Amino acid sequence: MTRTQIxxxxxxxxxxxxxxxxxxxxxxxxxxxxxxxxxxFTASARVNQYEQGKHVPDFLTLEKxxxxxxxxxxxxxxxxxxxxxxxxxFAQLTQKQKSQLIAHIKKLNIDR
Amino acid sequence: MTRTQIxxxxxxxxxxxxxxxxxxxxxxxxxxxxxxxxxxFTASARVNQYEQGKHVPDFLTLEKxxxxxxxxxxxxxxxxxxxxxxxxxFAQLTQKQKSQLIAHIKKLNIDR
DNA sequence: TTTTCATGCTAAGTATTCCTTAGTATCGTG
DNA sequence: CACGATACTAAGGAATACTTAGCATGAAAA
Numbered sequence: 001m002t003r004t005q006i007x008x009x010x011x012x013x014x015x016x017x018x019x020x021x022x023x024x025x026x027x028x029x030x031x032x033x034x035x036x037x038x039x040x041f042t043a044s045a046r047v048n049q050y051e052q053g054k055h056v057p058d059f060l061t062l063e064k065x066x067x068x069x070x071x072x073x074x075x076x077x078x079x080x081x082x083x084x085x086x087x088x089x090f091a092q093l094t095q096k097q098k099s100q101l102i103a104h105i106k107k108l109n110i111d112r
Numbered sequence: 113m114t115r116t117q118i119x120x121x122x123x124x125x126x127x128x129x130x131x132x133x134x135x136x137x138x139x140x141x142x143x144x145x146x147x148x149x150x151x152x153f154t155a156s157a158r159v160n161q162y163e164q165g166k167h168v169p170d171f172l173t174l175e176k177x178x179x180x181x182x183x184x185x186x187x188x189x190x191x192x193x194x195x196x197x198x199x200x201x202f203a204q205l206t207q208k209q210k211s212q213l214i215a216h217i218k219k220l221n222i223d224r
Numbered sequence: 225t226t227t228t229c230a231t232g233c234t235a236a237g238t239a240t241t242c243c244t245t246a247g248t249a250t251c252g253t254g
Numbered sequence: 255c256a257c258g259a260t261a262c263t264a265a266g267g268a269a270t271a272c273t274t275a276g277c278a279t280g281a282a283a284a
Binding site for chain 1: 230
Binding site for chain 2: 259260261262263270
């Protein structure tokens with residue numbers, strides 16, 4: 001069986017996804033922190049520590065970042081690039097499209 | 113010391129998703145912990161604290177649980193049920209199916 | 225050029241949270 | 255009744271994050 005190789009990375013997944021999404025949004029580390037509700041005097045240091053992989057933001061904080069950056073929270077935990085891309089795309093769909101897509105995937109699974 | 117009471121869910125997302133996936137797999141809290149590499153004498157207490165929402169497992173630990181329970185790690189962070197279902201289904205697809213599905217979603221986004 | 229400011233970044237100590245230990249309670253079964 | 259398995263919890267020591275107080279660089283204003 002083929003198993004996804006779990007390797008220890010120089011920069012942790014959460015750190016790099018966070019940076020990736022922030023750069024896409026085109027705002028500074030400090031600005032992102034403040035928009036997420038972090039105190040303005042600590043926002044810069046904290047966000048930088050997150051992006052450097054020095055510390056790990058808790059779930060609630062990541063949910064706020066997700067809201068600010070307009071990405072699904074799950075994106076920050078996606079080690080696999082294909083999964084990450086799917087998450088970004090799926091989040092943009094309407095509720096109806098999401099339901100239809102799920103029905104579509106179920107058919108794929110059955111037919112295998 | 114007084115602390116601001118944050119509107120808190122009865123049971124946090126990670127906690128309930130973890131239990132949901134474990135029950136689906138049909139194993140005990142202790143067994144899941146041990147299979148994920150936690151010391152056998154602490155596995156029961158730790159996993160229980162996770163499922164009660166008393167403590168939060170770090171990302172690496174959740175990746176191990178995901179591997180044991182055969183669900184994508186992102187599932188544990190999915191607050192939305194539709195997203196959660198999609199994650200479970202998507203994880204079961206072949207690489208080729210995943211690519212095709214992504215191409216399909218991209219068309220949906222364009223046509224909107 | 226010089227000053228100023230935004231940005232990214234870091235060390236260190238305090239604050240906060242988790243992990244381990246040592247249990248309790250309950251249920252089903254031999 | 256034991257006995258084991260399971261779920262669960264309090265408390266303290268261990269580990270990690272958050273805050274403070276900065277430094278370095280580059281760009282833009284003066």
